[in-house]
Amino acid sequence: MSKQTVGLSLIDIDAGASCCVPMSEQSIPAETAAVLAPAFKALGDPVRLQLMSMIASAPGGEICVCDLTPAFDLSGPTISHHLKTLREAGLVDAERRRTWVYYRARPGVMRQLATLLNIQPTTDV
Amino acid sequence: MSKQTVGLSLIDIDAGASCCVPMSEQSIPAETAAVLAPAFKALGDPVRLQLMSMIASAPGGEICVCDLTPAFDLSGPTISHHLKTLREAGLVDAERRRTWVYYRARPGVMRQLATLLNIQPTTDV
DNA sequence: TGTCAACCTAGACGCATGTCTAAGCAGACG
DNA sequence: CGTCTGCTTAGACATGCGTCTAGGTTGACA
Numbered sequence: 001m002s003k004q005t006v007g008l009s010l011i012d013i014d015a016g017a018s019c020c021v022p023m024s025e026q027s028i029p030a031e032t033a034a035v036l037a038p039a040f041k042a043l044g045d046p047v048r049l050q051l052m053s054m055i056a057s058a059p060g061g062e063i064c065v066c067d068l069t070p071a072f073d074l075s076g077p078t079i080s081h082h083l084k085t086l087r088e089a090g091l092v093d094a095e096r097r098r099t100w101v102y103y104r105a106r107p108g109v110m111r112q113l114a115t116l117l118n119i120q121p122t123t124d125v
Numbered sequence: 126m127s128k129q130t131v132g133l134s135l136i137d138i139d140a141g142a143s144c145c146v147p148m149s150e151q152s153i154p155a156e157t158a159a160v161l162a163p164a165f166k167a168l169g170d171p172v173r174l175q176l177m178s179m180i181a182s183a184p185g186g187e188i189c190v191c192d193l194t195p196a197f198d199l200s201g202p203t204i205s206h207h208l209k210t211l212r213e214a215g216l217v218d219a220e221r222r223r224t225w226v227y228y229r230a231r232p233g234v235m236r237q238l239a240t241l242l243n244i245q246p247t248t249d250v
Numbered sequence: 251t252g253t254c255a256a257c258c259t260a261g262a263c264g265c266a267t268g269t270c271t272a273a274g275c276a277g278a279c280g
Numbered sequence: 281c282g283t284c285t286g287c288t289t290a291g292a293c294a295t296g297c298g299t300c301t302a303g304g305t306t307g308a309c310a
Contacts, residue, residue, distance in 0.1 A: 023177065023178035023181045024182055024230070024232075025182060026178075027175070027178040027179045027181075027182045028174060028175055028178040029175075030171070033172075033174040033175040034171045037168070037169055037170055037171040037173075037174045040168040040169040041165075041166065041170070042169075043162070043165040043169075044162055044163070044165040044166025044167075044168075044169040045166070046155070046158040046162040047158075048162075049153060049158040049162045049165065050152070050154075050155060050158040052148065053151075053158070053241075054152045056148045056149045056152075056244065057148060057149055057150060057151050057152045105244070107149075107244045110242045110244050111244060113242050114242035114243045115239075116178075117235045117236070117238050117239035118236075118239045119181065119230070119235050119236055119239070
């Protein structure tokens with residue numbers, strides 16, 4: 001599978017994570033925003049958000065596409081498209097084993113997003 | 126533009142918040158996903174993510190639009206449009222005082238999103 | 251080899267979104 | 281009152297995105 005080289009990708013972030021201060025403490029530089037926004041965007045669709053939660057909460061840490069698809073009133077290709085979006089956002093990983101494809105969450109990026117959104121109660125006035 | 130009545134809005138969440146378990150613990154019902162996804166979507170644009178961080182990290186808890194606009198290579202109306210999106214997502218509040226309009230963060234929804242994304246390290250196999 | 255099931259890719263189509271310019275509204279100030 | 285500044289609204293335009301159907305590709309199995 002070809003992955004376009006974007007200079008700094010979300011996958012890289014997962015490895016060398018640097019951007020991990022709550023946004024209430026300091027504002028985000030444009031480059032960081034450009035890298036992280038796609039992850040938020042990927043979670044910005046109800047179907048993908050639900051898919052993500054199903055994957056993240058799956059017992060054993062992984063779940064088969066064949067268990068995801070019937071949970072929605074959508075065609076297989078549409079679910080596949082959403083899963084691809086989550087994959088390209090660095091939020092999930094896919095692996096084929098025998099007949100089925102299994103998805104599992106990649107906690108790295110999600111943790112970064114969570115840290116970013118974490119707001120200190122002390123900030124309140 | 127007409128706004129369709131969705132039954133449960135993001136503003137309501139801020140008040141009666143119920144959905145606050147990390148998605149690694151249990152999967153999100155469709156209704157909750159439908160309500161929260163727009164907030165992620167609002168953060169899914171680099172400009173808005175940066176705007177949000179500038180607002181959230183502003184000293185005194187608020188910042189003037191006149192301080193936000195010149196930070197971008199975009200027209201005033203475009204920034205105004207993005208701010209409206211953040212407002213409608215329940216992420217920020219606006220208030221006009223004298224000549225200027227000030228924006229401040231609404232921590233409620235952001236905290237919910239952060240909680241949702243928070244992943245226990247114990248989930249690993 | 252043929253066939254079936256699971257999943258992805260390709261391409262099309264309509265609606266949403268990000269951007270702009272032009273025009274409007276609200277205060278400040280002479 | 282007139283005008284200027286700060287910000288929003290309105291409308292237009294190109295691009296992006298969510299969905300579908302049709303057609304691959306991969307692996308299992310008789």
